[in-house]
Each structure stands twice: as structure tokens, then as C-alpha cells.
Amino acid sequence: MDMTNRMDxxxxxxxKVKSDxxxxxxxxxxLLLFCxxxxxxxxxxxxxxxxxxxxxxxxxxxxxxxxxxAGFVVCAVLLAVLKQKNVRAVxxxxxxxxxxxxxxxVSMRLRWTQDFPTLxxxxxxxxxxxxIYQLYRWEFFLFSLSTMVSGLLFFRFSTGFxxxxxxxxxxxxxxxxxxxxxxxxxxxxxxSGVLVLGKRQVRLFPSRFNPLLIYLADGLWLVCIAxxxxxxxxxxxYCMFAAIAVEFIAAVYYxxxxx
Numbered sequence: 001m002d003m004t005n006r007m008d009x010x011x012x013x014x015x016k017v018k019s020d021x022x023x024x025x026x027x028x029x030x031l032l033l034f035c036x037x038x039x040x041x042x043x044x045x046x047x048x049x050x051x052x053x054x055x056x057x058x059x060x061x062x063x064x065x066x067x068x069x070a071g072f073v074v075c076a077v078l079l080a081v082l083k084q085k086n087v088r089a090v091x092x093x094x095x096x097x098x099x100x101x102x103x104x105x106v107s108m109r110l111r112w113t114q115d116f117p118t119l120x121x122x123x124x125x126x127x128x129x130x131x132i133y134q135l136y137r138w139e140f141f142l143f144s145l146s147t148m149v150s151g152l153l154f155f156r157f158s159t160g161f162x163x164x165x166x167x168x169x170x171x172x173x174x175x176x177x178x179x180x181x182x183x184x185x186x187x188x189x190x191x192s193g194v195l196v197l198g199k200r201q202v203r204l205f206p207s208r209f210n211p212l213l214i215y216l217a218d219g220l221w222l223v224c225i226a227x228x229x230x231x232x233x234x235x236x237x238y239c240m241f242a243a244i245a246v247e248f249i250a251a252v253y254y255x256x257x258x259x
Contacts, residue, residue: 023134033093034127037100038120045116048108061109068102071095096126110166118156125152138204140254142181143217144247149177150221151243157228157236174225178218185211217246 047053075095079088100123107115125148132141153174161167184204188195193205221243228236 027131027134029093030127030130033096034123037123041104041116041119041123044104045113049113054112057108061105063105065102065105065109068098068100068105071098072102100126106169107166110164110169114159115156115166118152121152121155125149136254137257139209139214140250140257142184142214143250143254146178146181146214146217146221147243147247147250149174150225151240151247153225154228154236154240154243158233158240160233161229161236171225175222178222181214182211182218185214213250220246 048057072095075091075098079091079095082088082091100119103122104119107119129141129145129148132144153170156170184195188205189209189211191201192207193203193209195202195204224239224242228239
């Protein structure tokens with residue numbers, strides 16, 4: 001029996017090494033894509049801030065947004081329909097690129113170059129979330145998703161809050177993400193860590209999963225968002241650093257949970 005167990009562990013070891021190596025490559029690819037995205041956005045901002053650049057690109061911004069969001073939807077449909085592993089592995093990366101392109105087109109149309117720093121923050125948030133998805137538990141992913149989206153909103157509000165279409169396009173998705181993470185946690189906690197969607201069941205958490213931390217994060221950021229709307233940019237500025245601090249503390253906590 002001992003010999004059999006040792007043989008099983010020896011057989012599992014190459015698969016684990018291969019999986020760990022694949023994760024490292026994926027994280028490195030995410031970092032490379034992040035650097036390329038920031039470089040492209042910085043050059044785009046520099047060109048669009050000139051008179052010639054604005055005259056050339058401003059009429060194209062609706063097309064940039066339309067192509068970006070249409071590409072995202074097409075890739076999402078293909079991801080749901082296709083079964084080939086190689087194609088499914090590429091589609092999330094394409095979805096990310098198309099989503100950033102669509103958001104950039106809307107931002108350029110509505111706010112000229114004012115929201116490019118927010119786009120930089122968005123790219124950084126996407127990269128961090130992907131690293132967390134690869135290395136940590138789903139609990140930290142949901143916790144971080146709420147914190148990152150809230151931090152992005154506070155960063156945008158810290159430059160000055162005013163009711164506008166661009167504000168609503170940030171505010172409504174942020175609130176939706178907070179509600180989404182709370183609903184996912186509530187659903188899984190009622191089914192011993194298993195997310196139940198109709199007839200489909202997906203195990204996300206351990207059987208003794210406690211959603212308290214996710215609830216606390218979502219509640220905290222909802223209160224801070226409401227306060228930021230009432231109190232304005234300075235309070236949002238402090239909330240942004242609070243979100244960074246909470247994210248760092250959570251990273252330390254969940255890193256110790258890996259052991």
C-alpha cells in the first residue's frame with residue numbers, strides 16, 4: 001500500500017510541475033499584455049491630445065467603441081459555444097483586448113483625454129485580478145473584484161464628481177459588481193461552497209465557506225460610494241487609498257491561507 005501511494009505521488013508530481021509552469025507563463029503573458037496596453041494608451045493619449053490627432057480620431061471614436069464591444073460579444077458567444085481547448089484558451093485574452101478598446105472609444109468620445117489615467121488604472125486592475133485568479137482562491141478573487149472596482153470608481157471621482165453620462169457608466173457597473181459578488185457568495189454559502197445555477201453546479205469554495213468577508217467588503221464600499229457622491233472628490237481620494245490598503249491587507253491574509 002505504501003509503495004502504491006508513493007507511485008501515485010510520483011505520478012502526480014510531473015502534472016503539478018507542468019501546471020505550475022503553465023501558470024507562470026500565463027502570469028508573464030498577462031504582465032506583457034498590461035505593458036503593451038499601457039504603452040498603446042499612452043501613445044494614443046499623446047496623439048489624441050493634439051489638434052491634428054483629435055480631428056483625425058474624434059470621428060472614429062464611435063467605431064472604436066462599436067468594434068470593441070461587438071468583438072467582446074462575439075468572443076463571449078464563441079467561448080460559450082466552442083469546445084476546442086486551444087480556441088477557448090485564446091478567447092478570454094481577445095475579450096479583454098476588445099473590452100479595453102470599447103471602453104477607450106467611449107472614454108475618448110465623452111471625455112477627450114481626461115479619463116486616460118482611469119484607463120491605466122483599469123488595465124492594472126485587470127492584470128491584478130488575473131494574477132489573483134491564477135494563484136489564489138475564488139474567495140479572494142471576489143473580494144478583490146469588489147475592492148478593485150470600488151477603487152477604480154474612487155480614483156475617477158477623486159478628480160471631481162459631477163452627474164454626467166460618463167459618471168453613470170462607471171457608477172452603475174460598479175454597484176452591479178458589488179451586488180454580483182454578494183449574490184455569488186450567498187448562493188455558494190447556501191450550498192456548502194457550490195455555486196448553483198439552475199441545473200449546473202460549480203464548486204467555488206470549501207464546504208465550510210463563510211461569506212462574511214465578502215459581505216463586509218461589499219457593504220463597506222457601497223457605503224463609501226454613497227458618501228463619495230455626497231461629499232465629493234476629497235473623500236473619494238481618501239477612499240481610494242483605503243481601497244488600496246484593504247487590498248494589500250487581504251493579499252497578505254489570503255497568501256497565508258495558501259499554506
